[in-house]
Amino acid sequence: MNPASDPTLVYVYAVTPPAPVPDGLLTHLSGVSGSPVTLLAPAGEGRAPVAFVISDVAYADWAEEVLEQRFEDLQWLEETARAHHLVIETLAAHTTVLPLRMATLYQDRVRALRALEQQGRNFAVQLDRLRAHTEYGVKIYVRPAAGPEPAAAPAPTSPGKAYLQARRAHHDAREEHYRQAQLAADRIADIARGHASLHVRHAPQSGPLAARADGENVLNDAFLVPDGEADTFRAAVHAVVEGFEGIRLEVTGPWAPYSFAATPVTPPPPGAPAP
Numbered sequence: 001m002n003p004a005s006d007p008t009l010v011y012v013y014a015v016t017p018p019a020p021v022p023d024g025l026l027t028h029l030s031g032v033s034g035s036p037v038t039l040l041a042p043a044g045e046g047r048a049p050v051a052f053v054i055s056d057v058a059y060a061d062w063a064e065e066v067l068e069q070r071f072e073d074l075q076w077l078e079e080t081a082r083a084h085h086l087v088i089e090t091l092a093a094h095t096t097v098l099p100l101r102m103a104t105l106y107q108d109r110v111r112a113l114r115a116l117e118q119q120g121r122n123f124a125v126q127l128d129r130l131r132a133h134t135e136y137g138v139k140i141y142v143r144p145a146a147g148p149e150p151a152a153a154p155a156p157t158s159p160g161k162a163y164l165q166a167r168r169a170h171h172d173a174r175e176e177h178y179r180q181a182q183l184a185a186d187r188i189a190d191i192a193r194g195h196a197s198l199h200v201r202h203a204p205q206s207g208p209l210a211a212r213a214d215g216e217n218v219l220n221d222a223f224l225v226p227d228g229e230a231d232t233f234r235a236a237v238h239a240v241v242e243g244f245e246g247i248r249l250e251v252t253g254p255w256a257p258y259s260f261a262a263t264p265v266t267p268p269p270p271g272a273p274a275p
Helices: 064-070 074-092 107-131 161-197 227-240
Strands: 010-017 038-040 051-058 098-106 133-142 197-200 216-226 247-255
Touching: 010 064, 010 074, 010 107, 038 098, 038 107, 074 098, 098 107, 133 161, 161 216, 161 227, 161 247, 216 227, 227 247
Parallel strands: none
Antiparallel strands: 010 051, 010 098, 038 051, 133 216, 133 247, 197 216
């Protein structure tokens, strides 16, 4: 590739220790736009004890003005998110990973290295906090309340009164499901205090994300769990909902710790002058 005619940007997936993975793993890993994945780490003693996981991507495809349009292309967005996630999940299976948001870009490797040097100690502290921990998601859904059972024989009451009685029964059943969900959420919070290091409460999912779910999502939490506590944590969370008919529990993971990655300092736009 001729740098003069085909300029590139540096796409950063994550922060890792400087020697994070077995030899050859990154060699066979494709990132966004099918680009090769490699490590970028400062050289010399006394430098930041961290590395960026990067790809060199075409400026023509990733310039700021191009991204504004591409982020409206749902197919491109899904493909890019999958590629970004694959790199991070592959690394997470072998080392501690601090995921960065999709489309974290630097104008060149010099600027990326400068960011590592400036933020390296902070990144190292975050990696140490995440070491030997994994993220698990816990969602609670309130099931739709079923209508009242039909009476064996017509009730001696007016149609209007029967309708109101049915509405009240449906409302009471729905409120009971919400009560069960709150009770389960409180118990899970108690469990987390004994097994999880950190806890993040995300907004409940709605719209297209929850359209196919069985019920209304009312709890959407993430927990950072020590690897040695993972099995106990999951078993204890599942035990919470035993006997509850009005709610559904969903436990997902293990995941790379997306919910516990602090937002990095925003890099300058690709076309901006170096600081």
